[in-house]
Each structure stands twice: as structure tokens, then as C-alpha cells.
Amino acid sequence: MNRTPAHLPRRSALHLFGIGGLAAVASACAGPGSGSGGDTSDEGLATDGPVEGDVSFAHWRAEDQQVFADLISAFTSEHPEVSINQEISPSNDYQTTALQRIRGGNIGDLFVAFPGAQFVDMVSAGLYADLSDTDVVGRYEADLISAGSQDGVQYGLPYQYVFNQPVSNLDVLESAGVTEAPEDWDGWLAMCEAVLAAGKVPMAWPGGEIGNAGHLFNAMVMNNAPSDDMCAKIESGEYRCTDDWFLTTLGQYAELRPYFQDNPTGTAVEPAEQMFAQGEAALLVTGSFHMAAVRQLGGEFPMGMMAPITVPADEARYEGISNATFILGVNTASDNQAAAYEFLSFLSDPANATTYANGTAQHVTVADVEYDDADLAATSEWLDRTTLLAPRFQFVDLDIRNAAEQACIDVVGGSSPDQAAEQAQRVIDQRIES
Structure with missing residues (x-):
């Protein structure tokens, strides 16, 4: 990891030590497919189907609702046969109820998990489809997405990188x-x-x-x-x-x-x-x-x-x-994995990840992102510093x-x-x- 160079201006030295409950409907509302919620992680990921139909995107970041809505609009203009609904819960509710709701098939063709306990529980429940062999994984900084892997399998992609x-x-x-x-x-x-x-x-x-x-x-x-x-x-x-x-x-x-x-x-x-x-x-x-x-x-x-x-x-x-958060994944119980994966791939494109990062003032784990936001640019040095993943x-x-x-x-x-x-x-x- 890089260290702070010696003999910096005083303000620069301080910068380097730091940084300069509703469901939102983007289009027609629909839950994910009605597959069983058991351990289906061996079924693989169906990415070769038609990119069409209703996709439920379950997450907790209400503050990102508008940026995601803009990205969804751009995505659906490319894929007019798809509609995407943001299912947003308060973070505390998401921590306590998301596993049951996603496993039950009510929400979350594409969904997220908090790192740590919730991610472990969702993997154990078989909710995450295996992304290891997909093209999308290579778009991320490999050393920043370990929070989305378990036993050598890349189940999810941590999208944000926070401090x-x-x-x-x-x-x-x-x-x-x-x-x-x-x-x-x-x-x-x-x-x-x-x-x-x-x-x-x-x-x-x-x-x-x-x-x-x-x-x-x-x-x-x-x-x-x-x-x-x-x-x-x-x-x-x-x-x-x-x-x-x-x-x-x-x-x-x-x-x-x-x-x-x-x-x-x-x-x-x-x-x-x-x-x-x-x-x-x-x-x-x-x-x-x-x-x-x-x-x-x-x-x-x-x-x-x-x-x-x-x-x-x-x-x-x-x-x-530091911590890699907001672990994106495709639901094994979804009947519309192809469209959910296509939207995940869209979010993982550096240009779209740049839009998300600057629009939300959040660092991301996608490679080749450009930070125009002044606070993100001032803190991007921390991406290379010697940090411990939040214990x-x-x-x-x-x-x-x-x-x-x-x-x-x-x-x-x-x-x-x-x-x-x-x-x-x-x-x-x-x-x-x-």
C-alpha cells in the first residue's frame, strides 16, 4: 500500500489522512420469480435468456434512489422490454427482514446484503447465484471485493467502498x-x-x-x-x-x-x-x-x-x-435472472459506476472509475492506504x-x-x- 509522501503542504497532509422506508417504483411493480427459497446455489446462473420482463431490485439506500432511478432510465432505454422496480427498506428493517422476504420470492431478482452476518446468512440460505465465471467480475478491483466471496466462490459484488x-x-x-x-x-x-x-x-x-x-x-x-x-x-x-x-x-x-x-x-x-x-x-x-x-x-x-x-x-x-459494502447479487429463486444479471452488468460498467459514485458521493469498487466529486477525489488516496477491513x-x-x-x-x-x-x-x- 502507498504511504503518504514526506514534506507535504500542511493542508495536503491533512487531506491525505482523510477526505477533502419507501418502495420507489421506476416502472411496473413486480416481485421476483416464484422459485423455492432453499439451497439452490448449485443451479448456476441463467444469463442466456431474453432480457425482458419485470425486475425487482431490493436494497436499503433510500438516499441513492434518484441516482438509481436515472441509471434505470438509461438501462431501460437500451432494453425497452425490461422494467425495474426499486424495493427500498430502511437499513434496520433490511437487516432483519430481507433474508425472509427475498427467500420467499416477494422481492429481489437483484438484491444486496450487508457485509458480515447478513451476507453469510444469505449465502448459507442459497440466495446468491454464483458469479465466479461471469464476465462482470473482471470489471472490479480484485482486492476490493473479497467481502462478496466465500470458500473461493464470488457470490456477490461489493459495490461501495467506504471508510x-x-x-x-x-x-x-x-x-x-x-x-x-x-x-x-x-x-x-x-x-x-x-x-x-x-x-x-x-x-x-x-x-x-x-x-x-x-x-x-x-x-x-x-x-x-x-x-x-x-x-x-x-x-x-x-x-x-x-x-x-x-x-x-x-x-x-x-x-x-x-x-x-x-x-x-x-x-x-x-x-x-x-x-x-x-x-x-x-x-x-x-x-x-x-x-x-x-x-x-x-x-x-x-x-x-x-x-x-x-x-x-x-x-x-x-x-x-475501510469496508466493501452493498454486496450486489442475483437471486437463485428468480425466474428472470437474465434481465437481473444484465442490469448488474450495466451497473458494473465503469461509466455507469462513475455516475453512481459522483451522484452519491460514494467510492466504488469498479475499476477505472473517475471521481469528479471534490470530496471523493480528495479521499481517493485512501483506496491505496494501509487500512483494515472493518472488524x-x-x-x-x-x-x-x-x-x-x-x-x-x-x-x-x-x-x-x-x-x-x-x-x-x-x-x-x-x-x-x-
Whole structure:
């Protein structure tokens, strides 16, 4: 991976450490074919049929609805015998109900999964057709789509590439005298002190939403843990929340208490975004996927990214956190796989992926994409940096993941690291033993 060149201008150095519930009907509404929802992964992918009929595209990104509608319009102008309906659910609903709905044949000729637990469950249920031998796979950056493979089979294609690490307001940081990203934990705390002294909130953190609060967890454990598969080993019982490395992490959460906004464990993501967009906070402690929302809220300052390095600089294995998300796949139960695959191929064309990326302010995994969006261009350097795939998505059991991440929230809320770790481990032990 590329490293930041030495002797950069101060603003450039900060940029390189970061970045400068409805169903939408595109045409006639129809569900996928009525095949069985069992393990049909051995049936292969039927791509040689006629490209016609109704296609259901199931996903959770309501904010991408219009960009997808524009792409669908372009696709159906090329294939007038096809109609495509976006079936959009809120992300929480999608996580809990999509498998049953897709398996039942109600939605999703083309569908997506969250990486980690949901993808594993959908593969186990036989929902994903095998894409390994199709032409479309070669259009992607091979090292960015591993989240869509299992046991050597490419079941899905992660479409977005995001960075689950704090987004920074470069103007606020410079006004506080911070011109370089901290290289170690002492530097991170010193940065927070400088921002606090300048009258700003160092870190706007949505600690009231465990799903968004957990993005910080990724960076806090990435260099502390004894191995990169730390969350999988917590789930297997090989590692415990009462281990020294995890207690160290919880102790560092305690050190961050003075640097969050008031009532951090009761703050949802929208107020945190607003605080950051209004220039009241130096960092939005979520990820690159919220940059577009910041712009929509009126934020006009240059943005960057930086992740807390919790160890001495010479012991840091990773600079930040990345994740390949929104795993596209064709439903094995679909009676219209040819049209669904053709639309997947259309989305995978670099020109169309460029339209999606710039229209949604999201990096993508398709090769040869050009980023015209200023924030994407400023952060594209991170695609080549030394990042760890978000470890929280190693958890397959969401109760175990929530227990580990809740320990961090509890510490910020005032619990001692020992107390929070013991409580989390009790929950995890019960899940492992059940």
C-alpha cells in the first residue's frame, strides 16, 4: 500500500489522512420469480435468456434512489422490454427482514446484503447465484471485493467502498493549530485538547445509536488487538472482553470522555451530523458515508479523514478502516435472472459506476472509475492506504457484536472498563453456550 509522501503542504497532509422506508417504483411493480427459497446455489446462473420482463431490485439506500432511478432510465432505454422496480427498506428493517422476504420470492431478482452476518446468512440460505465465471467480475478491483466471496466462490459484488473512520473539518483543526494527523494515542489526545481549548467539540459521536456508535470501535481495536481476526475470535471464545487488549481499549474510551459532545451516549446520528456541519465539532466520528449528508446540511468546509492510532507510531499496523459494502447479487429463486444479471452488468460498467459514485458521493469498487466529486477525489488516496477491513463485521452473531460494542458505550457513559467488560463477557458467554 502507498504511504503518504514526506514534506507535504500542511493542508495536503491533512487531506491525505482523510477526505477533502419507501418502495420507489421506476416502472411496473413486480416481485421476483416464484422459485423455492432453499439451497439452490448449485443451479448456476441463467444469463442466456431474453432480457425482458419485470425486475425487482431490493436494497436499503433510500438516499441513492434518484441516482438509481436515472441509471434505470438509461438501462431501460437500451432494453425497452425490461422494467425495474426499486424495493427500498430502511437499513434496520433490511437487516432483519430481507433474508425472509427475498427467500420467499416477494422481492429481489437483484438484491444486496450487508457485509458480515447478513451476507453469510444469505449465502448459507442459497440466495446468491454464483458469479465466479461471469464476465462482470473482471470489471472490479480484485482486492476490493473479497467481502462478496466465500470458500473461493464470488457470490456477490461489493459495490461501495467506504471508510468507517472519523471525518474531519480541516478548517476547525487548523484554527486549533492542528496541521497534521496524530501518529499515536498521545497525539490524538493532544489534538482533542487543542480543539477543546479553541472552543470547539473535538468529537461528535452518535453514541445513542449502537449501529453508528460502533464505527469508532473499528479504529479503536485495529491496532490494539493481537490479531486481525479479533472479533471472530471474541465470537468463538478464543478472545474475551476481559483480555488485557480489550481492557486497554475500554480504558482509552474512558480517556475520550471529555472530548465528546454533551450526552454522547444519548445522541443520534442526525444531531451529530448537524453539529459537525455547522462547524461546532472538529470530527464526525462515523465515516465517509456521511459526507454527503454533511454537504446537504450546508457544510462548506474542506473535509478530511483520520483514525485514532491507539499505539505508539512504530507499532501501528494500520492507518485506518475501510469496508466493501452493498454486496450486489442475483437471486437463485428468480425466474428472470437474465434481465437481473444484465442490469448488474450495466451497473458494473465503469461509466455507469462513475455516475453512481459522483451522484452519491460514494467510492466504488469498479475499476477505472473517475471521481469528479471534490470530496471523493480528495479521499481517493485512501483506496491505496494501509487500512483494515472493518472488524466489527467479522461478528456473525449480532447479539455478541452488540455486547462488545455496548461495553464501549457504557464506559463513555461512566462505567468502569472492568465492569463493562465483565458485563459484555457474560452476555457473550451465554450466546456461545446457547
